[in-house]
Amino acid sequence: IKNIAVLTSGGDAPGMNACIRAVVRTGIYNGINMFGVLQGYQGLISNNINPMDARSVSNIIHLGGTILKTARCLEFKTDEGMALAYENMKARDIDGLVVIGGDGTFTGAKRFGEKFGIRVMGVPGTIDNDLYGSDFTLGYDTAINTVIEAIDKIRDTADSHDRLFFIEVMGRDSGCIALRSAISSGAEAVLLPEKETSLNELISMLETGASTKKTSSIVIVSEGHKDGGAYEVAKKVKERFNHYDTKVTILGHLQRGGSPSSFDRILGSRLGFAAVNELLKGNTMEMVGLRGNEVKTTSIEEALTRHTFKLESDLLEMTKVLSI
Numbered sequence: 001i002k003n004i005a006v007l008t009s010g011g012d013a014p015g016m017n018a019c020i021r022a023v024v025r026t027g028i029y030n031g032i033n034m035f036g037v038l039q040g041y042q043g044l045i046s047n048n049i050n051p052m053d054a055r056s057v058s059n060i061i062h063l064g065g066t067i068l069k070t071a072r073c074l075e076f077k078t079d080e081g082m083a084l085a086y087e088n089m090k091a092r093d094i095d096g097l098v099v100i101g102g103d104g105t106f107t108g109a110k111r112f113g114e115k116f117g118i119r120v121m122g123v124p125g126t127i128d129n130d131l132y133g134s135d136f137t138l139g140y141d142t143a144i145n146t147v148i149e150a151i152d153k154i155r156d157t158a159d160s161h162d163r164l165f166f167i168e169v170m171g172r173d174s175g176c177i178a179l180r181s182a183i184s185s186g187a188e189a190v191l192l193p194e195k196e197t198s199l200n201e202l203i204s205m206l207e208t209g210a211s212t213k214k215t216s217s218i219v220i221v222s223e224g225h226k227d228g229g230a231y232e233v234a235k236k237v238k239e240r241f242n243h244y245d246t247k248v249t250i251l252g253h254l255q256r257g258g259s260p261s262s263f264d265r266i267l268g269s270r271l272g273f274a275a276v277n278e279l280l281k282g283n284t285m286e287m288v289g290l291r292g293n294e295v296k297t298t299s300i301e302e303a304l305t306r307h308t309f310k311l312e313s314d315l316l317e318m319t320k321v322l323s324i
């Protein structure tokens with residue numbers, strides 16, 4: 001392997017820059033020519049591929065977002081798009097590709113690798129933490145910290161006004177952010193996509209709280225919950241339980257930004273370093289991930305299909321016990 005390209009794709013996640021830095025510098029350290037692809041797969045198609053040197057990644061380890069930009073690229077799903085991407089890589093003799101992203105990114109990488117024999121290595125980069133094969137995905141830790149900072153602020157005003165707040169957090173189909181932020185912010189209840197919590201159950205929890213002198217309450221609603229987002233749930237609850245003045249906050253995209261936590265900087269560095277080393281060993285179609293504080297590989301196929309229920313059972317139980 002002589003030339004390796006790196007790209008970020010799908011939703012940006014804090015720690016991606018630390019990972020890009022590690023990929024580029026590990027490659028250069030090993031005598032590889034490194035390339036950065038702008039805007040994910042879109043950049044491969046539109047030939048937005050630039051050489052990178054050790055200085056191209058100076059002073060980025062602490063930055064959120066991704067210096068390579070990112071996109072959700074529909075054209076890459078077509079045979080024509082993929083063929084164009086391949087031609088552009090071939091013209092530069094690029095024989096290895098590191099993709100940093102989530103399940104959509106890996107689905108594209110798998111097809112691309114299989115079709116054209118490009119050596120592909122995946123790094124799990126998504127705030128959702130929804131890939132099999134890594135206990136934590138890049139950006140998840142920072143996102144939870146961002147979320148709890150916001151919830152702490154909301155608690156101040158909820159408590160001052162004796163209000164009930166419904167706070168919606170991201171995670172698409174995964175309740176990981178919701179569960180951890182609920183535990184770490186001391187939320188009264190959490191609604192997760194993976195778990196049935198009936199409206200009756202929620203209302204009875206809130207009633208018990210009110211009858212035991214809780215003057216305010218916070219309910220975290222994961223965006224993928226079956227009863228809808230925070231607005232819908234708040235409306236349904238309000239129709240039957242009107243003890244508190246009720247407010248709704250959607251945290252939205254602020255959860256994806258910000259300077260990465262130390263955990264995500266180290267995780268990005270470790271996984272970027274490992275991704276290049278795996279390519280140099282001749283491995284392909286794998287994802288590097290963290291399992292039990294060791295970097296391990298999982299086939300991309302498995303990372304995509306063995307997904308998901310990642311919610312720790314003790315945390316689930318604690319959401320009920322610790323919020324009485």
Ligand code: F6P
Nearest residue numbers: 011102126127128170171172256
């Ligand atoms: O996958 C990361 C994520 O932030 C999800 O939590 C969320 O559902 C989705 O991306 C939002 O995507 P977009 O930024 O394209 O609206």
